Amino acid sequence: MSKKLTAIDLFSGCGGFSYGFQDAGFHVLLGVDNSSVALKTFAANHDNADTLVLDLHLDSAIDEIVDNVKGEKVDVIIAGPPCQGFSLTGTRDENDSRNTLFNSVFRLAAKLDPKAIIIENVPGFLTMYGGKARKEVIRLCEEMGYTCNPKLLFAPDFGVPQIRKRVFFVALKKELGTFEFPDAMFKPENYVSCEQAIGDLPDLEDSLGSESMGYDKKPLSDYQKKMRGKNSSIANHIGTTHTPHVISVISLVPEGGNHKDLPPGVGDSRKFNEAWTRYHSKKPSKTIDTGHRNHFHYKWNRVPTVRENARLQSFPDNFIFLGNKTDQNRQVGNAVPPILGKVLAEQLKKYIADED
Numbered sequence: 635m636s637k638k639l640t641a642i643d644l645f646s647g648c649g650g651f652s653y654g655f656q657d658a659g660f661h662v663l664l665g666v667d668n669s670s671v672a673l674k675t676f677a678a679n680h681d682n683a684d685t686l687v688l689d690l691h692l693d694s695a696i697d698e699i700v701d702n703v704k705g706e707k708v709d710v711i712i713a714g715p716p717c718q719g720f721s722l723t724g725t726r727d728e729n730d731s732r733n734t735l736f737n738s739v740f741r742l743a744a745k746l747d748p749k750a751i752i753i754e755n756v757p758g759f760l761t762m763y764g765g766k767a768r769k770e771v772i773r774l775c776e777e778m779g780y781t782c783n784p785k786l787l788f789a790p791d792f793g794v795p796q797i798r799k800r801v802f803f804v805a806l807k808k809e810l811g812t813f814e815f816p817d818a819m820f821k822p823e824n825y826v827s828c829e830q831a832i833g834d835l836p837d838l839e840d841s842l843g844s845e846s847m848g849y850d851k852k853p854l855s856d857y858q859k860k861m862r863g864k865n866s867s868i869a870n871h872i873g874t875t876h877t878p879h880v881i882s883v884i885s886l887v888p889e890g891g892n893h894k895d896l897p898p899g900v901g902d903s904r905k906f907n908e909a910w911t912r913y914h915s916k917k918p919s920k921t922i923d924t925g926h927r928n929h930f931h932y933k934w935n936r937v938p939t940v941r942e943n944a945r946l947q948s949f950p951d952n953f954i955f956l957g958n959k960t961d962q963n964r965q966v967g968n969a970v971p972p973i974l975g976k977v978l979a980e981q982l983k984k985y986i987a988d989e990d
Contacts, residue, residue: 842875
């Protein structure tokens with residue numbers, strides 16, 4: 635039998651990106667993050683993977699990673715460095731130290747010499763501050779003997795039921811050629827909708843749910859069948875107790891609407907772009923973020939559960955999130971959708987098939 639291709643996941647969070655690689659047949663050796671609770675989730679969902687809680691600003695962190703994977707050939711380094719300095723919803727401070735964390739990816743690559751590097755970030759990474767970060771990534775790739783091809787990917791094009799646009803830099807050793815991104819797999823009229831993604835989950839109208847509960851409906855779409863797999867129960871599907879006032883405001887928002895659709899004087903405590911947004915059953919969801927206060931179920935007058943958001947991020951139901959509900963929402967929102975990870979992993983295998 636040929637040896638599996640290997641990957642390590644930097645700034646891994648709970649590991650959505652690398653879970654997609656695992657699903658594509660890679661052996662994920664290691665997840666590295668500064669959140670210990672996210673790494674507990676990572677360890678629970680990745681087969682035989684190690685985890686390291688590290689600050690990747692530090693050179694010592696790079697040495698620890700090298701020591702951890704000693705004896706293993708690392709084929710791919712995947713990374714989703716913090717994006718606050720480049721995000722529309724972040725502080726956008728050019729001097730934010732997190733803006734240069736992508737350098738740690740290249741410091742590690744210099745020691746491990748992987749065949750490929752993939753860096754994911756928000757679209758602003760390409761253009762903000764005069765494109766400094768984009769130019770630096772491309773320069774480092776060139777200097778280290780990699781071709782580099784950045785591209786914006788739109789998650790619904792690949793079967794993720796969520797309006798999410800992210801840039802991916804895929805760097806390949808020059809002798810392996812230049813990475814060509816896969817074509818879109820779904821047309822807009824066939825995008826997976828919110829209802830097709832989460833419509834089979836218990837509605838929680840009469841209870842807040844429990845840590846583990848059974849399905850109370852049959853799957854209504856191919857996507858739901860895919861997310862259920864062989865599971866017979868659901869975890870992380872616990873509702874939120876809203877005040878009567880909040881419920882009354884949500885009830886006034888039409889499907890697909892937001893704060894602009896509320897009567898004058900209602901919901902004035904939140905007036906920013908994403909405030910009081912109700913999903914539309916026939917469309918993909920808005921971008922899942924790390925909070926859970928501004929988006930609402932397309933039908934029920936409540937915020938989505940962790941499991942509903944996880945479905946919209948394309949995490950299968952057997953992927954379990956650990957920590958408290960705030961931790962879980964942060965893990966889901968920070969993740970790269972696993973389906974997108976798998977699509978890229980399968981495309982990458984065309985270039986780096988194991989020589990063994």
